Each structure stands twice: as structure tokens, then as C-alpha cells.
Amino acid sequence: MTDAKVSGTAVRADDDYPWDRTALRSELATVSQEPGATKPQPILAVDNVVRSFGGVTAVDVAHLEVQRGAITALIGPNGAGKTTFFNLITGFDKPSSAKPRFGGGNGPFATWRFQGRSLGATSAFRVAQTGMVRTFQLTKALSAMTVMDNMLLGAKDQPGEHILTALFRPRWKKREAEIRAKAEELLVRFKLDAKKDDYAGSLSGGQRKLLEMARALMSDPAMIMLDEPMAGVNPALTQSLLGHIQDLRDRGTTVLFVEHDMHMVRHISDWVVVMAEGKIVAEGPPDTVMQHQAVVDAYLGSHHDQDLGDDSVLDEDFEQAKAQEDAERGERTAAEPDGEKA
Amino acid sequence: MDFLATLFTDFGAQILSTVTAAFAIAAIGLNLHFGYTGLLNIGQAGFMLLGAYGFAITIRFGGPFWLGVLVAIVAAVIFALILGLPTLKLRGYYLAIVTIAAAEILRIVGGNQSLGPVTGGVAGIGNQVYSPAFTALSPFPQDGSFSLGPYTYPLTVGDSWYLRIVSWIVLALVAVLVLLLMRSPWGRTIRGIREDEDAVRSLGKNVYLYKMQALILGGVIGALGGMLFVLGTSVQPDSLGRSTTFLLYTIVLLGGAATVFGPVLGAVLYFMVIIGLQDVVGQFVPPEIMSQQQVPQFGYIVVGIGLMLLVIFRPQGILGNKKELSFGD
Amino acid sequence: MxxxxxxxxxxxxxxxxxxxxxxxxxxxxxxxxxxxxxxxxxxxxxxxxxxxxxxxxxxxxxxxxxxxxxxxxxxxxxxxxxxxxxxxxxxxxxxxxxxxxxxxxxxxxxxxxxxxxxxxxxxxxxxxxxxxxxxxxxxxxxxQGGETDPEATPQGDTSAFGRFWNQVSLGLLLGLLLALGAIGLSLVYGTTGLSNFAHAEQVTLGGFLGYVFAVQLGVPFVLAGVIVIVLCALTGTVQDRLIWQPLRRRGLGLTQLMVVTIGLQLALQYVYQFIFGGGVRPVSRTIQANTGPLNITPNAYIAMAISVVVLIGVGLLLQRTRIGRATRAVADNRPLAAASGIDVDRIIRLVWTIAAGLAGLAGLLYALVYGGIAWNTGAELLLLLFPAVTLGGFGTAFGALVGSLVIGLVTQLSSLVLTAQLRYASALLILIVVLIFRPQGILGRRSRVG
The missing domain is CATH 2.60.40.10 (Immunoglobulins)
Known part of the structure; x- marks a missing residue:
């Protein structure tokens, strides 16, 4: 499961994180299983994030904390607002409850803190710079660039990205060599090293997910947010993906990931947050959270005659994501003015 | 045979000409916008016109040559900021609409008679007003001419070797600049933005800033092209309207978008086609079917249809790599 | 050379x-x-x-x-x-x-x-x-007010209010004509996502066909008008069949499609110049005096009336009929519309047809009211159409109408203080202000990103 570990090279994103998985889980076991529960060591704390489209409230999260160093799964039926919530806290969307720029408005306003830094009105790239890097449900591998170029784009502190320095190669050559070496290591870890000079567009769906994850790791994020990392991935690759996620945690990176169903989540996550109709309805360790009445109700609402751990749910989601991806790639309908689908 | 000899002589003359170099330069700027960054600027002719006005008007009011160049560049930077600030956070077509409208407004306002004392109105500014400031810097003798094969031009004055050499040197410098940039991490980020700006944003890059830099740089390059263009002709607002922008798109797409030398090749080929068309029509087509005056119109019809066909059937152009080219949506 | x-x-x-x-x-x-x-x-x-x-x-x-x-x-x-x-x-x-x-x-x-x-x-x-x-x-x-003979200019009220009112009426006139063009532009955008830069050339086409039938061939104006609109609408159908539908099927990106429309715009514009020359071509030989409360020509009243009736008709079509609801469904969410059994291609074909027909009507009326049409009239109108559509909110028909009226009024009223040529600048200014503060337009909805 924890395959392809490259010894001695992993950079611990969080050096004061000494405990192992068992210790982490036992610490989490003391946390109350209520929506919005307080965690012993929150890396991210979110308050009053509301987002409505027209009259419909897509997200309404009063309070949420994410435990440092843990794998937290954000699950919920289709349309629960998971992706929108991701977009909001990563700066890709703005909460309706954001404090108006020019004053006024009624509180409570949306606020959230990541590693003690307030991220209330921060643009997406700054959120990433603070160490909270995300991936997308429909992979955003840059297909007309090589796998290596994709990786290099993920690195931070590149002097050559400044337009004037860029003209003088000696000024950025050294850093370029460093990040290239780092990219090579990560590609080996994710088994993409053979593909490094291929265009990312030639990769399979699963490989793109891996590339996106590896690319996000180029910046040594303290927390990585994966939006449906398993969607559209060939089942053979799913195990390896899950292994990589656990590996991330074991190297000290906090992981928050979105998933549709319990089955995928159960054995890798340390904590599960359940969303339904925009709200957080339950929280708890993976083996007990699904027994909450609120969770059962939420899932019965959408998959009424399916068992919660049933694999057909997975298949259906897979089909759905794939169809969506195909539609995206093929027709680019872009019926909405702002282009992208969630 | 006579016809072919004329045709090839005309080809050569056109390839050497300042106009070809000026359009190649403006096209390199547009390529930086459209080809590399994915910015749909449909007002590149506006940048050219602004460069031309900034340069010519400064000299008209007694400014020195280099101040004229500086004013042209600063004007292009300001224009890019005005266009980019409200639109670069939005989807591509907003920039498209704003750039085309702004460029047309520049043309209309520039041609407005009430601004006659400054811009010369529709008639524009003749190059006798600003050329002397340029020819004064020539390393060649002010008088005399030089022949190279069938091509005889004055050394310094008017449609001269001096102007040709300067134009091609500027073109070479601009091409090297773009080459260096695109091979750097800056260029990598720019290409990433063209493909999917959200992905690049999620990696902690200030996409807005990069797009603004590209818009400004490409616009300044366009202004340089505009300055060289009017050194060979004159500043006339109607000669740098949106048809010119569309022509630049055709040049970029013909040669190959997102390549450094594509715009140069595209410009050379485009002007060869137009010259060929002119020579052929003059020689073989009876005036009842197409008069000589209608050739430019016909040329634009060809450009328009050519642009459509290129985008549909060969978006990578001649030099481009299909795998590497994707238009950002 | x-x-x-x-x-x-x-x-x-x-x-x-x-x-x-x-x-x-x-x-x-x-x-x-x-x-x-x-x-x-x-x-x-x-x-x-x-x-x-x-x-x-x-x-x-x-x-x-x-x-x-x-x-x-x-x-x-x-x-x-x-x-x-x-x-x-x-x-x-x-x-x-x-x-x-x-x-x-x-x-x-x-x-x-x-x-x-x-x-x-x-x-x-x-x-x-x-x-x-x-x-x-x-x-x-x-x-100057005193210099004008009040009897010589019966409607020439030169008081501040008179001049204001005059510009308002001209603004309404221009706005209504723009709306005919803008709705088509907006509908095509709404259903296909395409910003059609060649749309205003359909307007020019209407004017020139009007010139061919009503003036060159001497067909009675009303009949000529009907012929022109039908022909223009057909160009929309044929265009979608021959160009846009195949390109959609090829999966061409929206940016590429937009560049295709730019090429088409350029080609059409110069085809018009090639055929009709550089002059202004009238669709009617009569010259009329201004009259009535709005101080515009009788033809202008007729044009405004036709615009209003047609615009109401289009509104009803979209709101009340099955086809209209299907169109709105396609505009809302194309995959969903397709999944619920709507023939999306047919709807898009219909939208192109209607858009081209309305544009043709706009061109015809424009030529009637403003003394004729030139090869580059459409190209200039495009500079007003885009701000109008953006202002109202891309993809909404009612928004296009409101946006057009605002642009018509603002451009005409701005000539109270600016020279007429600068009215495009005021339209652009509106565009930029809208983009900064409300990029989705006055009536548009913010949509979900990411």
C-alpha cells in the first residue's frame, strides 16, 4: 500500500508532528462527534461560510475544524455542496457571507484561519501560497505541456518566474536544477518517471490524477485538498491512489478530501465530515459516523435503494464523472458566463 | 517570363520592406497575447496606432526622437492597464470586446476633426513631420542611394535602407526577447495560464499579474511595430483599424501561433500573397471583373476566409506543433 | 506599392x-x-x-x-x-x-x-x-436660440429641455433598433456560448438586400421587407447548417469559434464593399420631414412600432411557447436539456434563424431611418451591440433589450455634451464600468465557478 517510498527525501511539511497513526486516532477518539466539533490541533478552522446561487443555498457551514496531520474525508451525497465548499475555502469562489469590501452588511461574516492565518478575502493563488493546495474533480493536468513542465509549474520560489529575472538564465539556473531534481523524485514516487517527457494529454485519467497530486506536492504544502481523487480512475489504480494518500499523511501532510461514498473512505480516513444540503450534518471516526441518523437520512435522500457501502454507487459516480469529463472536453458547452463546471 | 521576373522582384522588395517587418513585430506582440497567454486581444491595431500617435505627436511638438519612443511605450503601457484591469479577471471574451471597442474608439477619436491640430484628423500626420528626427540619427550619409541587385533605395531619407535595417534589427531584438522569455519559468507559467488558468492559480501563481505583464509587453511590442510602420508611411488612423488586427491574427495563425518565428514567416507569406494577387490581377484579370482598386478589398476577403480556414483546419499554422497548441477557453 | x-x-x-x-x-x-x-x-x-x-x-x-x-x-x-x-x-x-x-x-x-x-x-x-x-x-x-426662426423649425425646440427630449427620442429609436440586433446576438450566445463577431454583418445584409429589392428591383417596400427578412433568416439557417453545426461537432473550442466569426466578419464586410462599393445605399427614395411629439420622421415612428411589436413577439415566444421554453432550457443547461429529450441542434438552428432574421430586420429599418446602409455600418454597430448585450447580461433576451435601450439613450444623450463621434466612447465607458462592478450584467445571474 505504501509503495514507492523514496527514503530520506520526503520533506516533512510539519516538523512538530510526532505522533503516529494510532496516536492520532486515539487523540481523535476523544473529540465529540458533533457537527463543528473542536479538534485538539486544528490546522484549518472555518466559520460562517455561506454561499447561495440565486435563491438556493449551496453551502452553509457554521463551524468546521480540520485536525492537523490527519486524513479528513468530506463526504456527502451529490449536490451536498462539497465542491462548492472546497472552492470557497481555497479562494476560487467568494462566500455570499463575505464581509462587504466597502463596509455595511449584516454579520456574521465568513472567516477562516489556516495555520493561524486569516484567509477571509484571499485570492486563490495566495491561499495556495500559504500552504493549502488543492486539486480538481475534473483533473486540470495541463495537457499541452509535458509531464515535467507540469511538475515544475508546481514549485514555488522560482526567481525565473519574474519577468525581468527570466531574461537572465544564470539568475535562475540553480533553482531550476533544484526543482527539476525534486520533480524527478516525486515522479519516481508516483511512478510517472517514464512519462516525464510526454505531453500530459497522453496520460490516462488515473495518471492525470496522480500527476495533479504530485504537482501539488512540488510546493511542500502543509495541507492538500483533493477533490474526488478517485473519480474517473480505473479501479486498478484506485488502490495505489489510496496508498499515496495515506503516504502523504504518514509524511506529515494534512489531507482533506472529498468523496461521494463511504466505501472508498472507510479504511484510509482518520476523521469523516458529512455534508448534506450545504450543511455539515455529522462528524466522527469512519467506523461510527455512518450510524448517525442525519447521515442515513442524507444518503437515503439521494440513493434511496442502495446500500451505503455498495460498489454500484461508485460505478454510477464513475460513469457520471466520466460523462461530465467527456462533455467538458468535447463540447465545451460553457452555458454559464463564467465557463467552468463544478 | 517577364511577368515572373516582375513577380519575384516584387516579392523580394516586399520581404525586405519596413511594412513586413513592422507587421511581423506587431504580430509577435499579438502572438504573446493570443498564442502564448491565450488573451484574446482584438485591438492590437489600437496599440500600433497609439505607438504611432505617441511617437509622431511628441516629435510634432518639438520633442526629441527618444522621448517620442518613450511616450509611445508609456502610452501602450497605460492603454494595456486600462484594458486589462477590468477584464483580465473575467473570461476571455470580455477582453476581446473591450479591446476591439477601445481600438476603434482610438481610431475614431484620432480621426476627429476637432483634434486636428494634434492628430491631424482623418488626414493624419505626414511622415515629413517626424521622419527627420529619425533620419538625423542615421549612420549613413544623408544623401545618396545604394543598389543591391534590382533594389535601389536611398541610404537614409524616405523609404531607405536605413529604415529597413533598423526595422529588421528591432524585429530581431523583439524575437530574441520573446524567445528568452518563453524558454524561462515565466514562459512556462504563461503557457500554463493559456491552458487552464485555474490550475495555475491553484499552484500559487498570481495569474492576474502574469496576464497583465503579457498584455503590457505584447502591447508595447505592438506600439513599436506601429512606430516603424508609420516611419515608412504616415500616421493615418484609418490605416490601423480593426482590419489590421484581423490581418495580424491571420499572420500569426498562418505562421504558427505560440512559436517565436511563426509571426515573421506569416508576415512574409501574407505580403507575398497580396503582392502576387496584385500582380496577377493587374496582368490577367480584366478590370470589369476586378479593378486594381478592388484588389485590397479582395485581399481582405481572402484574409477573412483564410483566417476561418486556418482556425478550423490548421490551427497550429505552418511552424506550430498541434499537440502544444490549445486555445484557452 | x-x-x-x-x-x-x-x-x-x-x-x-x-x-x-x-x-x-x-x-x-x-x-x-x-x-x-x-x-x-x-x-x-x-x-x-x-x-x-x-x-x-x-x-x-x-x-x-x-x-x-x-x-x-x-x-x-x-x-x-x-x-x-x-x-x-x-x-x-x-x-x-x-x-x-x-x-x-x-x-x-x-x-x-x-x-x-x-x-x-x-x-x-x-x-x-x-x-x-x-x-x-x-x-x-x-x-443660438434667438437666431432660429421658430416657424421655420416647428419642432426645433432649442430650449435645454427641447434638446434633451430630442436626444431621448433619438436614443429610444436607436435603442429599439439595436435591440433587434442585440437579442439575436444574446440568444446565440446563450444557447451556444459563442460571441458572434459577424452578427452585425447580418444587420448590414438586411440593409443591402433592402436596397437591392426595394430600390434596384423596385419591389414595393413592404413586400421587399418581407422578402429581405425571410432571406436573412435563411442565411441564419444555412450558416448554422454549413458552418456552426459541423464545427460544434468537430469540438472546436469557443475561442477558436470566436476567431472564425472574426474571419467571417472581415470577409463579409469586404464582400459588401466589393459588391456595393463604398457609398451609402438607401432602401427608400423618400425624404421625410420630422414630425410628431418625438420630432422624428414618420418612417422612424413606423420603425419603432415594428421594433416594439417584434420584440414583444420574441419575448412571448420565449416565455409562452414550448419552443421558447426549450430554448431557455438549452441556454440554461445544454446537457440537461439534451437529456430531457430536447433536440438541441434543432433549437440552435432555430435560434440562428431567428437571430439572423431579426438582424436583417434591424438592418432594413436602420437603412430606412438613417438614410441608407454602408458596407461598414454593421461593423460600427457592433461597437454598440456588444456593450448593449454585456450591459444587459450575456445570454438573456430581456437583458439585451434593456441594455440596448440604455446604450441607445446614453450614446444619444452624450452627444449633448460630446461630439457625435465620441458616443462610442461613452458606450465603451459604460462597458468598462459594468465589467468592473457587475460583470454578469444588470440582469444576469452570477454563476458557479470552479
């Missing part, structure tokens, strides 16, 4: 200004000899061109678009010049018997105090037999 290669230059001309019934003359691209001495020139009260005569006519207006009365205008073609004075409505008209080039001049000394010619006092006019050659002079400055 270089200049010739870029002969582009001379081609672009200033827009036919709706604020003036007359139009700036354009250097005709086709060569025609100067009319000889044998040509007879007569100053006539109204224009009456027949197959053997041509007409040179126009209206003299000041910067506030009030007619200028009693100015001397002279027409000559080598021989003795013939002079006439402008009427109470500011109109002048000459009938000539030979085609060719004429020189039209304005006697500056006969202009009312406060007025100066904006761009020279001489024009070269190319007259064609059986055709009306509109001509005019741009005048700067406004006539």
Missing part, C-alpha cells in the same frame, strides 16, 4: 451617424469618371430620381441635430454650379441627369452664427442613375 498593398487604408470610413439624416459621403471605391458638362443639374424641392436621373440630397444639421435653414449649398460638375438654400427642415436636394462625380460645396458665410463646418466645405459625390446619393456636412457648434 507598399501603400497599395495596404490599400486598406483609405477604405475605412466614419460611421453613418444616426444623429444626422444625411450621411458622410465616402470615396467610392469603384472608379467613375467625372460627370461631363452635358449633365444638367436642377435644384429640386424633393428628390425624384428616375431611371434617367440621379439625386443628390441631404439634410444640414448642427451638432445638436437641429436642422439648419437657409444655408447655401452648391453642386457642380465642371460646368456652371447650381445653388440652392436648405429648407426649413434643413434639407436640400438636386436632380442630375448624368452619373459621375460632382462637387458639392457649402457656403460657410450663409451658415447661422455659431456654426462652423466640421470637416471642410467640399464633398465629392458620386451620383448613379436611379439612385439617391446622400450627402452632408458635419457642422460644429449649436445655433
Amino acid at each position: 507598399l501603400v497599395a498593398a495596404l490599400g486598406v487604408l483609405s477604405g475605412l470610413l466614419l460611421p453613418a451617424l444616426p444623429a444626422q439624416a444625411s450621411s458622410s459621403p465616402t470615396p467610392s471605391a469603384s472608379s467613375s469618371a467625372a460627370a461631363g458638362d452635358s449633365s444638367a443639374i436642377r435644384a429640386t424641392a424633393t428628390c425624384a430620381q428616375t431611371d434617367t436621373t440621379a439625386c443628390v440630397a441631404g439634410t444640414l444639421r448642427d451638432a445638436d441635430t437641429n436642422p439648419v435653414r437657409g444655408a447655401t449649398v452648391t453642386l457642380a460638375a465642371g460646368g456652371t454650379p447650381v445653388a440652392t438654400k436648405t429648407s426649413a427642415e434643413g434639407t436640400f436636394s438636386f436632380t442630375v441627369t448624368a452619373a459621375g462625380r460632382y462637387t458639392l460645396s457649402l457656403d460657410e458665410s450663409t451658415l447661422p452664427e455659431g456654426l462652423t463646418p466640421g470637416n471642410g466645405t467640399e464633398r465629392t459625390i458620386t451620383a448613379r442613375l436611379g439612385a439617391l446619393s446622400p450627402a452632408g456636412f458635419a457642422l460644429e457648434g449649436a445655433q
Whole structure:
């Protein structure tokens, strides 16, 4: 499961994180299983994030904390607002409850803190710079660039990205060599090293997910947010993906990931947050959270005659994501003015 | 045979000409916008016109040559900021609409008679007003001419070797600049933005800033092209309207978008086609079917249809790599 | 040679200004000899061109678009010049018997105090037999109230409110005509995501087809109008069938499609110039005086009425009929619409047809109201259509109507303080302000990103 570990090279994103998985889980076991529960060591704390489209409230999260160093799964039926919530806290969307720029408005306003830094009105790239890097449900591998170029784009502190320095190669050559070496290591870890000079567009769906994850790791994020990392991935690759996620945690990176169903989540996550109709309805360790009445109700609402751990749910989601991806790639309908689908 | 000899002589003359170099330069700027960054600027002719006005008007009011160049560049930077600030956070077509409208407004306002004392109105500014400031810097003798094969031009004055050499040197410098940039991490980020700006944003890059830099740089390059263009002709607002922008798109797409030398090749080929068309029509087509005056119109019809066909059937152009080219949506 | 290669230059001309019934003359691209001495020139009260005569006519207006009365205008073609004075409505008209080039001049000394010619006092006019050659002079400055004979300009209320009201009526007129074009542009965008830069060329097409049928072929105007609209609508159908549908199927990206429309725009524009030359082509031979509460021509009232009726019709079509609901469903969410059994391709075909038909009608009415259509009229209108559609919110039909009215009013009202040419600048300014504060438009909805 924890395959392809490259010894001695992993950079611990969080050096004061000494405990192992068992210790982490036992610490989490003391946390109350209520929506919005307080965690012993929150890396991210979110308050009053509301987002409505027209009259419909897509997200309404009063309070949420994410435990440092843990794998937290954000699950919920289709349309629960998971992706929108991701977009909001990563700066890709703005909460309706954001404090108006020019004053006024009624509180409570949306606020959230990541590693003690307030991220209330921060643009997406700054959120990433603070160490909270995300991936997308429909992979955003840059297909007309090589796998290596994709990786290099993920690195931070590149002097050559400044337009004037860029003209003088000696000024950025050294850093370029460093990040290239780092990219090579990560590609080996994710088994993409053979593909490094291929265009990312030639990769399979699963490989793109891996590339996106590896690319996000180029910046040594303290927390990585994966939006449906398993969607559209060939089942053979799913195990390896899950292994990589656990590996991330074991190297000290906090992981928050979105998933549709319990089955995928159960054995890798340390904590599960359940969303339904925009709200957080339950929280708890993976083996007990699904027994909450609120969770059962939420899932019965959408998959009424399916068992919660049933694999057909997975298949259906897979089909759905794939169809969506195909539609995206093929027709680019872009019926909405702002282009992208969630 | 006579016809072919004329045709090839005309080809050569056109390839050497300042106009070809000026359009190649403006096209390199547009390529930086459209080809590399994915910015749909449909007002590149506006940048050219602004460069031309900034340069010519400064000299008209007694400014020195280099101040004229500086004013042209600063004007292009300001224009890019005005266009980019409200639109670069939005989807591509907003920039498209704003750039085309702004460029047309520049043309209309520039041609407005009430601004006659400054811009010369529709008639524009003749190059006798600003050329002397340029020819004064020539390393060649002010008088005399030089022949190279069938091509005889004055050394310094008017449609001269001096102007040709300067134009091609500027073109070479601009091409090297773009080459260096695109091979750097800056260029990598720019290409990433063209493909999917959200992905690049999620990696902690200030996409807005990069797009603004590209818009400004490409616009300044366009202004340089505009300055060289009017050194060979004159500043006339109607000669740098949106048809010119569309022509630049055709040049970029013909040669190959997102390549450094594509715009140069595209410009050379485009002007060869137009010259060929002119020579052929003059020689073989009876005036009842197409008069000589209608050739430019016909040329634009060809450009328009050519642009459509290129985008549909060969978006990578001649030099481009299909795998590497994707238009950002 | 270089200049010739870029002969582009001379081609672009200033827009036919709706604020003036007359139009700036354009250097005709086709060569025609100067009319000889044998040509007879007569100053006539109204224009009456027949197959053997041509007409040179126009209206003299000041910067506030009030007619200028009693100015001397002279027409000559080598021989003795013939002079006439402008009427109470500011109109002048000459009938000539030979085609060719004429020189039209304005006697500056006969202009009312406060007025100066904006761009020279001489024009070269190319007259064609059986055709009306509109001509005019741009005048700067406004006539002073006391100088104007109130009887000579019955509606020429030069009080501040009068001028304001006049611009409001012209703004409503322009706004309604723009709306006919803008709704099509918006519908195509809404259903396909395409910003069609060639849309305004459909407007030009309507005007030119009107000229061909109503003037060249002499078909009665109403019948000609019907033919024109049907033909224009068909070009929409055919276009979608031959170009846009295959390209959608090929999976061409929206940016690429947009560049295709740019190429099409360029090609069409120059096809028009190639065929019809550089001049302004009328769709009607009558010259009318302004009248009624809005102080516009009877044709303009008719055009406004037609616009209103058609726009209401389109609104009802979208709101009340099955087809309309299907169209809105496609615009809302194309995959969902397809999944619920709507034939998306058929709807899109229909939208193209309607859009092209409405644009054709807009062009026809534009030419009727503003004295004709030129090869680049559409290209200039595009600069108003895009701000109108953006303002209202891309993809919403009602928004396009509101946006058009606002743009029409603002551009016309801005000429109270700015010269008429700068009205495009005011439209652009609106565009930029809207993009900064409300990029989804006044009526558009913010949509979900990411």
C-alpha cells in the first residue's frame, strides 16, 4: 500500500508532528462527534461560510475544524455542496457571507484561519501560497505541456518566474536544477518517471490524477485538498491512489478530501465530515459516523435503494464523472458566463 | 517570363520592406497575447496606432526622437492597464470586446476633426513631420542611394535602407526577447495560464499579474511595430483599424501561433500573397471583373476566409506543433 | 506599392451617424469618371430620381441635430454650379441627369452664427442613375436660440429641455433598433456560448438586400421587407447548417469559434464593399420631414412600432411557447436539456434563424431611418451591440433589450455634451464600468465557478 517510498527525501511539511497513526486516532477518539466539533490541533478552522446561487443555498457551514496531520474525508451525497465548499475555502469562489469590501452588511461574516492565518478575502493563488493546495474533480493536468513542465509549474520560489529575472538564465539556473531534481523524485514516487517527457494529454485519467497530486506536492504544502481523487480512475489504480494518500499523511501532510461514498473512505480516513444540503450534518471516526441518523437520512435522500457501502454507487459516480469529463472536453458547452463546471 | 521576373522582384522588395517587418513585430506582440497567454486581444491595431500617435505627436511638438519612443511605450503601457484591469479577471471574451471597442474608439477619436491640430484628423500626420528626427540619427550619409541587385533605395531619407535595417534589427531584438522569455519559468507559467488558468492559480501563481505583464509587453511590442510602420508611411488612423488586427491574427495563425518565428514567416507569406494577387490581377484579370482598386478589398476577403480556414483546419499554422497548441477557453 | 498593398487604408470610413439624416459621403471605391458638362443639374424641392436621373440630397444639421435653414449649398460638375438654400427642415436636394462625380460645396458665410463646418466645405459625390446619393456636412457648434426662426423649425425646440427630449427620442429609436440586433446576438450566445463577431454583418445584409429589392428591383417596400427578412433568416439557417453545426461537432473550442466569426466578419464586410462599393445605399427614395411629439420622421415612428411589436413577439415566444421554453432550457443547461429529450441542434438552428432574421430586420429599418446602409455600418454597430448585450447580461433576451435601450439613450444623450463621434466612447465607458462592478450584467445571474 505504501509503495514507492523514496527514503530520506520526503520533506516533512510539519516538523512538530510526532505522533503516529494510532496516536492520532486515539487523540481523535476523544473529540465529540458533533457537527463543528473542536479538534485538539486544528490546522484549518472555518466559520460562517455561506454561499447561495440565486435563491438556493449551496453551502452553509457554521463551524468546521480540520485536525492537523490527519486524513479528513468530506463526504456527502451529490449536490451536498462539497465542491462548492472546497472552492470557497481555497479562494476560487467568494462566500455570499463575505464581509462587504466597502463596509455595511449584516454579520456574521465568513472567516477562516489556516495555520493561524486569516484567509477571509484571499485570492486563490495566495491561499495556495500559504500552504493549502488543492486539486480538481475534473483533473486540470495541463495537457499541452509535458509531464515535467507540469511538475515544475508546481514549485514555488522560482526567481525565473519574474519577468525581468527570466531574461537572465544564470539568475535562475540553480533553482531550476533544484526543482527539476525534486520533480524527478516525486515522479519516481508516483511512478510517472517514464512519462516525464510526454505531453500530459497522453496520460490516462488515473495518471492525470496522480500527476495533479504530485504537482501539488512540488510546493511542500502543509495541507492538500483533493477533490474526488478517485473519480474517473480505473479501479486498478484506485488502490495505489489510496496508498499515496495515506503516504502523504504518514509524511506529515494534512489531507482533506472529498468523496461521494463511504466505501472508498472507510479504511484510509482518520476523521469523516458529512455534508448534506450545504450543511455539515455529522462528524466522527469512519467506523461510527455512518450510524448517525442525519447521515442515513442524507444518503437515503439521494440513493434511496442502495446500500451505503455498495460498489454500484461508485460505478454510477464513475460513469457520471466520466460523462461530465467527456462533455467538458468535447463540447465545451460553457452555458454559464463564467465557463467552468463544478 | 517577364511577368515572373516582375513577380519575384516584387516579392523580394516586399520581404525586405519596413511594412513586413513592422507587421511581423506587431504580430509577435499579438502572438504573446493570443498564442502564448491565450488573451484574446482584438485591438492590437489600437496599440500600433497609439505607438504611432505617441511617437509622431511628441516629435510634432518639438520633442526629441527618444522621448517620442518613450511616450509611445508609456502610452501602450497605460492603454494595456486600462484594458486589462477590468477584464483580465473575467473570461476571455470580455477582453476581446473591450479591446476591439477601445481600438476603434482610438481610431475614431484620432480621426476627429476637432483634434486636428494634434492628430491631424482623418488626414493624419505626414511622415515629413517626424521622419527627420529619425533620419538625423542615421549612420549613413544623408544623401545618396545604394543598389543591391534590382533594389535601389536611398541610404537614409524616405523609404531607405536605413529604415529597413533598423526595422529588421528591432524585429530581431523583439524575437530574441520573446524567445528568452518563453524558454524561462515565466514562459512556462504563461503557457500554463493559456491552458487552464485555474490550475495555475491553484499552484500559487498570481495569474492576474502574469496576464497583465503579457498584455503590457505584447502591447508595447505592438506600439513599436506601429512606430516603424508609420516611419515608412504616415500616421493615418484609418490605416490601423480593426482590419489590421484581423490581418495580424491571420499572420500569426498562418505562421504558427505560440512559436517565436511563426509571426515573421506569416508576415512574409501574407505580403507575398497580396503582392502576387496584385500582380496577377493587374496582368490577367480584366478590370470589369476586378479593378486594381478592388484588389485590397479582395485581399481582405481572402484574409477573412483564410483566417476561418486556418482556425478550423490548421490551427497550429505552418511552424506550430498541434499537440502544444490549445486555445484557452 | 507598399501603400497599395495596404490599400486598406483609405477604405475605412466614419460611421453613418444616426444623429444626422444625411450621411458622410465616402470615396467610392469603384472608379467613375467625372460627370461631363452635358449633365444638367436642377435644384429640386424633393428628390425624384428616375431611371434617367440621379439625386443628390441631404439634410444640414448642427451638432445638436437641429436642422439648419437657409444655408447655401452648391453642386457642380465642371460646368456652371447650381445653388440652392436648405429648407426649413434643413434639407436640400438636386436632380442630375448624368452619373459621375460632382462637387458639392457649402457656403460657410450663409451658415447661422455659431456654426462652423466640421470637416471642410467640399464633398465629392458620386451620383448613379436611379439612385439617391446622400450627402452632408458635419457642422460644429449649436445655433443660438434667438437666431432660429421658430416657424421655420416647428419642432426645433432649442430650449435645454427641447434638446434633451430630442436626444431621448433619438436614443429610444436607436435603442429599439439595436435591440433587434442585440437579442439575436444574446440568444446565440446563450444557447451556444459563442460571441458572434459577424452578427452585425447580418444587420448590414438586411440593409443591402433592402436596397437591392426595394430600390434596384423596385419591389414595393413592404413586400421587399418581407422578402429581405425571410432571406436573412435563411442565411441564419444555412450558416448554422454549413458552418456552426459541423464545427460544434468537430469540438472546436469557443475561442477558436470566436476567431472564425472574426474571419467571417472581415470577409463579409469586404464582400459588401466589393459588391456595393463604398457609398451609402438607401432602401427608400423618400425624404421625410420630422414630425410628431418625438420630432422624428414618420418612417422612424413606423420603425419603432415594428421594433416594439417584434420584440414583444420574441419575448412571448420565449416565455409562452414550448419552443421558447426549450430554448431557455438549452441556454440554461445544454446537457440537461439534451437529456430531457430536447433536440438541441434543432433549437440552435432555430435560434440562428431567428437571430439572423431579426438582424436583417434591424438592418432594413436602420437603412430606412438613417438614410441608407454602408458596407461598414454593421461593423460600427457592433461597437454598440456588444456593450448593449454585456450591459444587459450575456445570454438573456430581456437583458439585451434593456441594455440596448440604455446604450441607445446614453450614446444619444452624450452627444449633448460630446461630439457625435465620441458616443462610442461613452458606450465603451459604460462597458468598462459594468465589467468592473457587475460583470454578469444588470440582469444576469452570477454563476458557479470552479
